[in-house]
Amino acid sequence: MLLPLTVVLGTGDGWLASVWMSNGSFAWAPRRLSQTTWSSAPIVRVGAELPGTPTLMYAATDESKVFTLYADNGDSLRSWVDAARDPSGGLHIIYPRVVGVPDTGILFTPMVFGPNIFVTSSSGWIYSIYRDPIRGAGNQIMFDSGEVAWGFRDDTLQHDTTHKTYFRAGPHIFDNLNLVIAAGNYNNGTTDPSDDLGIVYVFNAAGGGLSWKRTFSSRLLATPVAWWDPFNTHQGTWFGTSTGEVYAFSTSGQYVAPLAPSWAHSYLDPSNHLRQGYPSGNMYILGTDARGRDIFSQLLWGSRIALLVGFASAIFTISIGVIVGLVAGYLGGRVESILMRFTDVILVIPVLPLVIILAAVLGAGVGNIILVISIVGWPGVARVIRAEVLSLKERPFIDSARVTGASNVRIMFRHIAPNVAPLAFLYMTFAVSGAILTEAALSFIGLGDVSTISWGIMLQDVSQSKALQAWWWLLPPGLAITLISLAFFLVGRAFDEIVNPRLRKR
CATH class of the missing domain: 1.10.3720.10 (MetI-like)
Structure with missing residues (x-):
């Protein structure tokens, strides 16, 4: 992730570093966030809700910890140090709060929307956690940093020693739509991962309500990508399966493809004139299928x-x-x-x-x-x-x-x-x-x-x-x-x- 004149990176053996792009030297001494391995990347976002709008780094490790740090010096936020009672500022996710047990799964690259951090786990859970303490009457802390605002696991599916849901990538946030999309998987009881199912979930970012989900015959191992098409009502998202198939959905849960034949489709151009075909100029004599193939x-x-x-x-x-x-x-x-x-x-x-x-x-x-x-x-x-x-x-x-x-x-x-x-x-x-x-x-x-x-x-x-x-x-x-x-x-x-x-x- 890029900062002004620096690049922030994580290593496979658990180290976090910030490197000057001008000469390759460290901007600050590298910090070790994980004592074993670290398989996901950190991200950088501006903390617009905090005094001084500092640039922050967010990381989730294989040791089931989440970190929030200042990008200019690598120090953890004071609120996270206080909540963790540990100078590292690393917090385990506990859900439900107080009576729950820490999530022991591998956590993947977090995404941030406002003061909330969204994290997926190999245990099959997706969480929305508070970055900053939530205070109530008398300035008392109601929810501390790192506590869970909402969590979700697909309990409509069977879960036991062999059947389980799991994630292999972080979520994606539709900022302007207040939606979270996550690509999960389901082990249907066999030891062969090639027959696992892929599942796409879309949630309301504020409350965690499930908007829709779709099941696919192959695993989903990467974060979905999104784009905004001015000619479609709903924003779209792309994701690919482990067998090489690529799908496009709108945020309403409908296929963006299949597309009708060019001669049977029309659109309004920027000057508000009705045109035949598609804005891309591509010609589809008989249209496309659900994967966009001619x-x-x-x-x-x-x-x-x-x-x-x-x-x-x-x-x-x-x-x-x-x-x-x-x-x-x-x-x-x-x-x-x-x-x-x-x-x-x-x-x-x-x-x-x-x-x-x-x-x-x-x-x-x-x-x-x-x-x-x-x-x-x-x-x-x-x-x-x-x-x-x-x-x-x-x-x-x-x-x-x-x-x-x-x-x-x-x-x-x-x-x-x-x-x-x-x-x-x-x-x-x-x-x-x-x-x-x-x-x-x-x-x-x-x-x-x-x-x-x-x-x-x-x-x-x-x-x-x-x-x-x-x-x-x-x-x-x-x-x-x-x-x-x-x-x-x-x-x-x-x-x-x-x-x-x-x-x-x-």
Whole structure:
């Protein structure tokens, strides 16, 4: 933190120092505030409410102590020395006052609003503490320096030896709105921190009343940042999760994003003229999602996944079905009975539950989705190909091939396969459509690869963000899935008329 010509810093081993920027020398002898480690930074604010408006330093240490010191010499405020009964002036936070016990958690960088200091703790508490003594009748001290004005822990959540809330960063203060925002976390009972939840809390700074909170699937490990946008009614805040996601909220608890398409949005410029688009000049053809990402770009990128899954799944499905159908239909006998009974077993199993179970067992990933669709999609093709082979193997050209000494493998793949190829291509077009729909369904219910954008993942994001009213986000992936599936279905119908002359119009 900067002072006139000095910089104030804290070291990891617990020392506080003020350094002249001109030559790097100490402005005053460094003070040790923590005897162990110190993982948060001090801050500097002007004490406008105190005589002489001194510049003050505020620090919260890993030893669960809070300090308020003069920035020009590093001495603790006299009121803090008196309250602590210790020359260091370090105070433990006790809540509730008198009957409470000291907070033993790690305290993070404090924030100051007027004469109040706001501190978060790894124990899951956030406090507002008095910097200056509060005096009553007869100048008697009612609340001493360092005493708690209000404290909060989210007791709507379970707390025991494994379940607990905790903070990993200090709060942020909206001075002009009298609001405090803090990014906390919740350990839901496991030893793996990667599955902990993140929670954003917004409080009234004066009384500590909870204005709103939001829960996220990943941890929040840093202090939120804020900005003032003159084109929005409410001030906004940004915060990021441990998995790299960034969210923007207004102080009213509403998403700042998603943004409507540029052609469907207008704003008043500084000269009070209505303009189309956004003040930034950015063009969003289909708007943005809740994380501010361009939906049109996601739609184009998602088409690659849809076509990859569709064609790859269809190729594998048809290949397996054609091979099984050729072998079963031509060889007959015990081989046919074994293959067809196995095919019947796959056919009678409900497809959707089987797909969900396989996808959950194999794990998320485009390759696994292709494998799952291929496993459950081939039996219908195999039965159709077998029926066609049973007819073809009685044709004279097959008898001629046998007479010339052609092997069974040569007859199946050199003479019969080309005759069933049109039928296989017909079912391949239908398989593409079905695979695209299946991939979208798996991604929507959370079994897709969240690291890759697909149309199903886009719909899942809409649902999880509770942004169903954002039509520009909901409709594009839904329409894309519908139209591409319909297109391949119509191609299949047209191909069916070519393969089957009886369906042609006269």
